[in-house]
Amino acid sequence: MKDLVRESFFGQCARLITGGRVLQYPEEEDPSIWQRYVHAEKSANMGLYGTTERPSSSSSAQNQNEEKKKKTRKSDEDDGASNDSGYGANGEQTPRRAGGHQKYIDPEKGRDVHVVDWYGPDDPANPQNWSTPKKFFVTFEICFLTFSVYIGSAIYSAGIQDVVKVFGVSQVAATLGLTLFVAGYAVGPMLWAPMSEIPQFGRNPVYIITLAVFVVFQVPTALATNFGMLLAFRFLTGFIGSPSLATGGASIGDMYTPSKRTYGLAVWGFGAVCGPTLGPLVGGFAVEKKGWNWTIWELMWLSGFCLAILVFFLPETSSANILYRRARRLRKLTGNNKLICEPEIAGQDMTGKDVAQMALIRPFTLLFTEPIVFLLDLYIALIYGLLYIWFESFPIVFIEIYGFSLGTEGLAFLGILLGVFVVAPLLFWYHHRYIEPKFNENGELTPEWRLPPAFVGAFAIPICLFWFGWTSRADIHWIVPIIGTAWFSVGAFLLFNSVMNYLADAYPLYAASVLAGNDFFRSMLGAGFPLFANAMYTKLGVNWASSTLGFISLAFIPIPFVLFKYGHWVRLKSKHARHDL
Known part of the structure; x- marks a missing residue:
């Protein structure tokens, strides 16, 4: 607590x-433990390469040159580096590396910083x-x-x-x-x-x-x-x-x-x-x-x-914010301004133009240049728009046809909620039984395996709309169209879950931008559709208006099937999608 x-x-x-002074963190209660938050390997990589990760490939000449630099560094570069107290020769408190050796700083591309990170895979702050x-x-x-x-x-x-x-x-x-x-x-x-x-x-x-x-x-x-x-x-x-x-x-x-x-x-x-x-x-x-x-x-x-x-x-x-505040606390605690976390390092290289591009341009760029993103965002936007236009038919059906009051008309929406309670346990069982075993030892999954639940969801939407449209009659009991509404939540629930997970896995480096574009696209359609809903249902009637929406949703059914089969090939052609799975 x-x-x-x-x-x-x-x-x-x-x-x-x-x-x-209140609600202190462990390193504030016990200043002797702060060194465990410094990641030795990442700090060394920053000194050698200027990045926290070792370059995946480098020329042999470059490697030999780096090894030569390491061997020729002075042993007295920091007389206090192996001191148990953690203080250098100049009295500055510095984080120790494994073995007590001071890391070498490449004068051309290295950075003399100490990277603050999780102290291990079981760090409770993560x-x-x-x-x-x-x-x-x-x-x-x-x-x-x-x-x-x-x-x-x-x-x-x-x-x-x-x-x-x-x-x-x-x-x-x-x-x-x-x-x-x-x-x-x-x-x-x-x-x-x-x-x-x-x-x-x-x-x-x-x-x-x-x-x-x-x-x-x-x-x-x-x-x-x-x-x-x-x-x-x-x-x-x-x-x-x-x-x-x-x-x-x-x-x-x-x-x-x-x-x-x-x-x-x-x-x-x-x-x-x-x-x-x-x-x-x-x-x-x-x-x-x-x-x-x-x-x-x-x-x-x-x-x-x-x-x-x-x-x-x-x-x-946010792990980025948690690590940022940890690094800030350690700088205040030790007086060592070289302590810095990876999110701060990444932020130092970003200009205002970069931030504006990430926030305002990239979501639209990915939306209209990535076929996967465009098709799935269009599909989700359609479902969102159908939801809002379809909701406008409820007063017509349950108040005008079945004689509900304004208050009891709201009870008709509970069929949609019931559909979620039915389909969610089935999705959990399917994911646990068939999808989780497909993750590799690194906890990664081929993104296309997120899509099979969408196969069912794609058919559930038109089933709902046709069912609702042709059973909303005075000679059919009101419970029948309400049962039909449950199919919409089944479809929307499975489609949303599949698409959001798929986009996050297929575009891990741009997930925030991809999902922001998805939200913008679907909300704009959801905002516009209700404006013509009443006129549409009044002139076409509940049966043909709902059927029109059903026919539109039928046209989108192939999308998850096509992406399941060809999504990997499309990702290989993309500059932004993940290629290694």
């Missing part, structure tokens, strides 16, 4: 205010070494955060008709309150996702500060005095609240190895599904009793409660 609170936003603030209960608790927090923000889109939809009456606007205009919120999802990650990757920031400040603003902005949204004010704050809240949707998956990846990441992302998917499915249920009853703005108050209370939990109990999961 001490470690959990110390790594939280509250814990770091408490340490900052007290100058590190998020991947956290205990299972701690990982589960942090995963729950990320899911709760995602749910608390994601519900903000669907909870508003329950009050659209009331917005029409209160502000005297058309239904399409009132729907903008939904679409602009989702559009904020698309734009926000382009800023927040790269910021969370910067070692000096980490993920926690991005989560906490944006969530706090998200909570505060619900007040002017609920008290909007005109329609323009409502739309402006709906966009701003979507923009501010987006980090959980774009960076939540990255936090899961911080804690779980690639072989276990499927489970973490699947559990995180529960939070993403619960938001849109429970939003109409929660919001419907509130609108019936109090009006549209009570959906916003509910959103504020929920996200505020989530904020209170995260402030005190959400630890930092």
Whole structure:
């Protein structure tokens, strides 16, 4: 519990205010152990090659020259290097290498630094070494955060008709309150996702500060005095609240190895599904009793409660930030400014132009130049768009056809949630039984083996849409179309899980940019589709409107099959994808 609170936003603030006198780290309680955090081999490589990794290939002449330099170095280069106290001849405290020898610094390309790293494969500060209960608790927090923000889109939809009456606007205009919120999802990650990757920031400040603003902005949204004010704050809240949707998956990846990441992302998917499915249920009853703005108050209370939990109990999961703060503590503790971590070394070589290119240009470059990324992002964007346009048919079906009230109409969405509870255990069993054994001794998997679950998911989407469209009739019991809705969550759950894992494995060096582009693409389609949903279902009817969406989804079924067979060949042609698996 001490470690959990110390790594939280509250814990770091408490340490900052007290100058590190409370919630101390092990090296602060026992200064004699700080040397174990210095990685001897990486420090030596920095001295010889200027990088933490030994070059994979070098000329024999170069190797001979380096060996000659090593042999000719003076033995008294640092008289205190082997001193047990860890102090050099000049009184400066320096990290010792194995054997007590001072590393040689190449005058041309070497750097005299001491690389701060994990002290071993079992370092408890590394998020991947956290205990299972701690990982589960942090995963729950990320899911709760995602749910608390994601519900903000669907909870508003329950009050659209009331917005029409209160502000005297058309239904399409009132729907903008939904679409602009989702559009904020698309734009926000382009800023927040790269910021969370910067070692000096980490993920926690991005989560906490944006969530706090998200909570505060619900007040002017609920008290909007005109329609323009409502739309402006709906966009701003979507923009501010987006980090959980774009960076939540990255936090899961911080804690779980690639072989276990499927489970973490699947559990995180529960939070993403619960938001849109429970939003109409929660919001419907509130609108019936109090009006549209009570959906916003509910959103504020929920996200505020989530904020209170995260402030005190959400630890930092970014390994780059954890190592950065460790290196900073050691510099302060020892007075040795040569102590530095790898993320700092990488950041020193990046200019503002590089950061801007990574955040603003690379996601779009990868999206439109990489066939794999474009096809899968287009598929996921389609599913996302279909979800939002399909949701607009629920009032037509369950209120107009079956006579549900606004509140009980939200119960119809529970079929979607039930589908996730059915398919998730089956996905876990399949992954454990068939996929985990395919990982090699280095914990790596050929990316295409992430795709088989998508084979089932691809067929589940059109099954849902045709089932729902042709069973939504007064002469068929309402439970039948609700059962059909479960197929959508089966399809979306399997497709999202497969695609996110596949992209992360196929583009490990550019995963953040690839996933940011995916979020932008799908959110933009999700924002635009609801604007014509009501007109489409009104003019075509529920049966043919849903069938039209079903035919569109049928056209995308071959994508996972084609990539499973030819994905490796396509990756070999790419400059950015991984080639060695």
